[in-house]
Amino acid sequence: MELLELILVLATIVGVADTGTIRVKDNAGQTTTVRLACINIPDAAKQPYKAATQRLKQMLPPGSPVVIRSIEKDENGHTVGEVFVDNRSVNLSLVESGNALVDQKSLHNCDENKTQFLIAEANAKNKRLGLWQQSKIHTLRGKLIYEEIPPVKSPRAYRGDEFFLITNPPNQSRLAGWFHTKREKTRSS
Numbered sequence: 190m191e192l193l194e195l196i197l198v199l200a201t202i203v204g205v206a207d208t209g210t211i212r213v214k215d216n217a218g219q220t221t222t223v224r225l226a227c228i229n230i231p232d233a234a235k236q237p238y239k240a241a242t243q244r245l246k247q248m249l250p251p252g253s254p255v256v257i258r259s260i261e262k263d264e265n266g267h268t269v270g271e272v273f274v275d276n277r278s279v280n281l282s283l284v285e286s287g288n289a290l291v292d293q294k295s296l297h298n299c300d301e302n303k304t305q306f307l308i309a310e311a312n313a314k315n316k317r318l319g320l321w322q323q324s325k326i327h328t329l330r331g332k333l334i335y336e337e338i339p340p341v342k343s344p345r346a347y348r349g350d351e352f353f354l355i356t357n358p359p360n361q362s363r364l365a366g367w368f369h370t371k372r373e374k375t376r377s378s
Contacts, residue, residue, distance in 0.1 A: 196259040198270075202249045208242050209289070211249060211272065213257065222267040226260050227299040227306055228280050228289040231320070241288035241319060248279055255279075260298045271299060278302070285309040287319025 200213035203220055208230035214220050230241045249255070249272070256273040263269050272279040280299075283289035284306055291310045296303055314321045 198257040198259055198268075200255050200257055202251055202253040202255060204251050205242065205246045205249060208245075210267070211245075213255065222265075223257055223272065224263055224267050224269045225280050225283075225289075226269045226271050227292055227296050227303075228284055229292040230283065230289045241283070244286060244288045244319075245279075245283065248274065248282065269295075269298070281305055281309055285313060287313035287316070287321050290320065 198213075198215055200215045200221075203212040203214050206212050206222060209225045209228065211223050211225070212220060213223055230245070253274060257268065258271045258273070259268050260271070261269050280289070281302065284291060291306045296306065299306060313319060
């Protein structure tokens with residue numbers, strides 16, 4: 190059985206330093222910088238990201254008591270951790286509201302609620318919340334046709350161009366696009 194070491198810090202918010210970084214004062218009176226773990230809030234200079242920073246400031250006003258689950262120190266010596274207000278993860282709340290993205294590189298630091306982070310991001314993306322408002326979904330209508338390609342070393346076989354979408358305009362031969370079976374790339378006209 191693996192032992193789980195938790196380092197919890199009781200602190201008070203001093204302020205939001207920048208996107209995903211806060212300043213706190215611990216019970217010993219020491220002020221420190223904490224970078225929010227497992228999430229990424231993109232550059233605050235762009236309009237949709239300003240809302241993300243504003244949301245963080247609303248959730249963590251100066252003087253608010255917080256609990257920080259300290260995970261590690263970054264290259265600058267700052268604490269990297271998950272911040273809790275009233276037993277609720279601020280990091281997870283930001284992802285749920287679409288104001289932060291899951292940071293795939295550091296998600297291993299949040300193993301115990303890794304699934305919650307991924308589900309929260311998927312839900313925010315589906316609902317087009319916050320940072321996801323700019324993403325576009327294209328709908329194509331037509332008939333998906335499969336054409337078998339011999340396993341020869343041709344460019345079409347290599348790319349997996351086996352499926353074609355034919356639309357129903359007056360000209361029945363119009364090709365709307367091709368689709369990879371691997372679903373890596375999709376192209377439409």
